[in-house]
Amino acid sequence: MKIGLMGGTFDPVHIGHLIAAQSVYEELELDEVWFMPTSMPPHKEQAPGASPEQRWQMVCLAVEDHPAFKPSDVELRKGGISYSIETVLMLRSRYPEHEFYYIIGADMVQYLPKWYRIDELIKHVTFVGLRRPGYETGCDALPAPIRKAVRLASMPQIELSSTGIRQRRAEGRSVRYMVPDRVNDYIEVNRLYEA
Numbered sequence: 001m002k003i004g005l006m007g008g009t010f011d012p013v014h015i016g017h018l019i020a021a022q023s024v025y026e027e028l029e030l031d032e033v034w035f036m037p038t039s040m041p042p043h044k045e046q047a048p049g050a051s052p053e054q055r056w057q058m059v060c061l062a063v064e065d066h067p068a069f070k071p072s073d074v075e076l077r078k079g080g081i082s083y084s085i086e087t088v089l090m091l092r093s094r095y096p097e098h099e100f101y102y103i104i105g106a107d108m109v110q111y112l113p114k115w116y117r118i119d120e121l122i123k124h125v126t127f128v129g130l131r132r133p134g135y136e137t138g139c140d141a142l143p144a145p146i147r148k149a150v151r152l153a154s155m156p157q158i159e160l161s162s163t164g165i166r167q168r169r170a171e172g173r174s175v176r177y178m179v180p181d182r183v184n185d186y187i188e189v190n191r192l193y194e195a
């Protein structure tokens with residue numbers, strides 16, 4: 001099967017993530033997309049947001065209605081810093097029959113050379129970088145072997161980030177429609193991201 005991997009901090013998961021995943025799912029005719037919340041992302045300070053358990057619950061609520069979107073807790077269960085090479089090697093040995101496509105936003109493509117053991121990682125996955133109108137993906141500047149491992153896909157432009165959502169909540173504003181309804185209810189009931 002062709003599996004899309006959607007890794008992220010998902011603090012919280014929002015409709016930008018879902019539309020990105022749906023766009024790649026259709027364009028590359030994937031069989032499934034696995035949403036993998038990170039334990040600790042390699043290149044970010046841990047934001048003062050939701051707990052790992054709460055990020056997991058929100059991802060489960062966000063994908064539960066989609067027949068081909070699945071939550072995966074591999075990185076949360078492993079704990080520590082979530083290096084994609086370790087996750088992908090583990091998935092490849094557990095599911096040797098699958099082909100993996102790692103979905104990333106346009107902003108991430110240019111940072112691929114900085115990913116841990118990237119020369120090894122590109123042998124095991126194809127990266128799918130989402131084009132954003134007005135943004136350079138930075139593909140041309142990539143070293144040739146990495147560039148060859150990146151495909152580009154299109155999606156409708158969604159100007160949303162988890163940072164922006166946390167900020168709105170901290171200002172006492174609603175995030176309804178920026179996240180799936182069930183995720184919005186979860187955020188409100190648990191009073192997440194309030195100042």
Ligand SMILES: Nc1ncnc2c1ncn2[C@@H]1O[C@H](COP(=O)(O)OP(=O)(O)OP(=O)(O)O)[C@@H](O)[C@H]1O
Nearest residue numbers: 007008009010016020104105108158160161162163
């Ligand atoms: N609006 C968006 N459109 C397309 N891709 C996105 C969008 N938001 C996030 N992504 C991509 O989804 C993946 C997971 O993102 P992540 O969970 O870090 O969300 P984020 O909104 O970028 O979070 P934060 O604001 O906390 O950095 C990354 O590859 C990121 O580039």
Ligand SMILES: O=C(O)c1ccc[n+]([C@@H]2O[C@H](COP(=O)([O-])O)[C@@H](O)[C@H]2O)c1
Nearest residue numbers: 007008009038041042082083084115116
């Ligand atoms: O392995 C790495 O070096 C690496 C560096 C940067 C990002 N990633 C992964 O890319 C995904 C998106 O990252 P983030 O921080 O935007 O949520 C997430 O699953 C990270 O673990 C992985």
